[in-house]
Amino acid sequence: MQDLTWLLLPVAVLGGWSAAIWMRNRQTVAPATALSRDYLSGLNFLLHEEPDKAIDVFARLLEQTAVTPDTHLVLADQLLKLGIEFRKRGETDRAIRLHQELVGRESIDAAQRTGALLELGHDFQRSGMLDRAEQLFLELAGNKAYEQRVLPLLLEIYQQERDWDKAIRIAGKTGDAGDVSANSIIAHYCCEMAETERANGNTRGAREYLQQAFLQDRECARASILLGDMEREAGNFKAALVCYRQVESQDIERLPQVLDPMVDCHARLGTNDRLIDYLRDILTHYEGISPVLVLTDLLAREHGETEAAVFLREQLARRISVRGLARLVETGSFPDAVEDRELVSLVTQLVDRLQQDRPAYTCHECGFSGKTLHWQCPACRLWDTVRPVHGIEGD
Numbered sequence: 539m540q541d542l543t544w545l546l547l548p549v550a551v552l553g554g555w556s557a558a559i560w561m562r563n564r565q566t567v568a569p570a571t572a573l574s575r576d577y578l579s580g581l582n583f584l585l586h587e588e589p590d591k592a593i594d595v596f597a598r599l600l601e602q603t604a605v606t607p608d609t610h611l612v613l614a615d616q617l618l619k620l621g622i623e624f625r626k627r628g629e630t631d632r633a634i635r636l637h638q639e640l641v642g643r644e645s646i647d648a649a650q651r652t653g654a655l656l657e658l659g660h661d662f663q664r665s666g667m668l669d670r671a672e673q674l675f676l677e678l679a680g681n682k683a684y685e686q687r688v689l690p691l692l693l694e695i696y697q698q699e700r701d702w703d704k705a706i707r708i709a710g711k712t713g714d715a716g717d718v719s720a721n722s723i724i725a726h727y728c729c730e731m732a733e734t735e736r737a738n739g740n741t742r743g744a745r746e747y748l749q750q751a752f753l754q755d756r757e758c759a760r761a762s763i764l765l766g767d768m769e770r771e772a773g774n775f776k777a778a779l780v781c782y783r784q785v786e787s788q789d790i791e792r793l794p795q796v797l798d799p800m801v802d803c804h805a806r807l808g809t810n811d812r813l814i815d816y817l818r819d820i821l822t823h824y825e826g827i828s829p830v831l832v833l834t835d836l837l838a839r840e841h842g843e844t845e846a847a848v849f850l851r852e853q854l855a856r857r858i859s860v861r862g863l864a865r866l867v868e869t870g871s872f873p874d875a876v877e878d879r880e881l882v883s884l885v886t887q888l889v890d891r892l893q894q895d896r897p898a899y900t901c902h903e904c905g906f907s908g909k910t911l912h913w914q915c916p917a918c919r920l921w922d923t924v925r926p927v928h929g930i931e932g933d
């Protein structure tokens with residue numbers, strides 16, 4: 539156990555005894571009182587990696603009536619911190635035991651008991667006993683002084699348990715999280731419920747949840763994408779396109795997610811020319827490479843590879859990109875001198891390797907990165923912060 543010098547504070551209070559002297563010579567024990575002896579013996583157990591014995595000693599100390607109220611206050615405070623230290627080290631069983639000892643003592647004051655209950659809730663949450671943590675946090679939420687501290691903790695539990703109804707009730711009280719408004723977060727909860735209903739084959743229920751999402755946040759791109767996917771699945775391609783097109787104004791960074799579905803809808807409707815016009819317009823105000831690649835494929839299909847290659851070269855001059863280069867290699871439109879099979883193969887391999895190693899998404903809040911889209915960051919648990927990586931190797 540490292541750096542427990544702060545635990546010496548009660549020793550100083552107990553016996554007027556100098557912690558500094560003890561620090562100079564740890565073998566020297568100055569028994570000012572029986573209480574300080576007991577306390578030091580608890581400390582010794584800690585220093586000798588016998589924390590369970592230390593907890594026994596500290597628990598006995600808390601029972602001793604001879605301890606003055608001031609000393610009790612300091613002692614309980616230090617033991618509260620010691621419990622936190624156990625939890626940080628992953629020793630949640632010990633943290634729970636210590637904090638339970640504190641909660642059970644009549645000698646500690648009301649504020650300390652509430653503080654110990656809060657820490658006990660954290661201990662339970664950390665050790666996966668979410669029901670017990672929830673119970674404690676709910677109890678504390680009734681205390682005005684603690685309400686704003688425990689509501690986010692309750693929200694975390696409900697999100698972990700995917701209990702979106704309860705999460706909605708709490709999110710309404712906790713307010714915004716980071717740059718994301720409470721309404722946007724609630725809209726995500728509605729989308730989570732819509733996805734579950736859709737997976738269970740209940741499309742009507744899913745649509746109702748999506749309507750709720752829009753009522754919370756008209757700009758919820760996720761709800762538009764989901765509704766578009768459902769319309770497409772039902773064969774309503776025009777309706778699906780209306781949804782997908784909303785994404786551009788709601789959150790243009792989500793646009794790459796709807797490009798392939800849009801290609802599918804236009805192909806089924808036989809309106810590729812309209813998609814070509816739409817994408818040309820997008821390129822006037824979107825810097826990413828995804829629409830360029832989709833448009834290159836469309837031009838190749840509709841007007842041939844040569845026109846597609848001319849367009850792509852023109853675009854790459856403005857927005858250099860690994861994925862763009864890969865597509866250019868495929869067109870085989872290099873000058874004769876470069877059109878060597880081996881060289882083209884090497885460039886292709888290089889591009890593949892670069893793409894394998896790069897994350898497609900990163901969290902703006904905590905820096906988490908990965909290849910999969912997460913609506914909620916798995917690391918910092920914030921919503922809508924994991925976004926496509928831009929730049930030469932990204933979109």
Ligand SMILES: [Zn+2]
Pocket residue numbers: 901902903904905906915916917918919920923
């Ligand atoms: Zn994050």
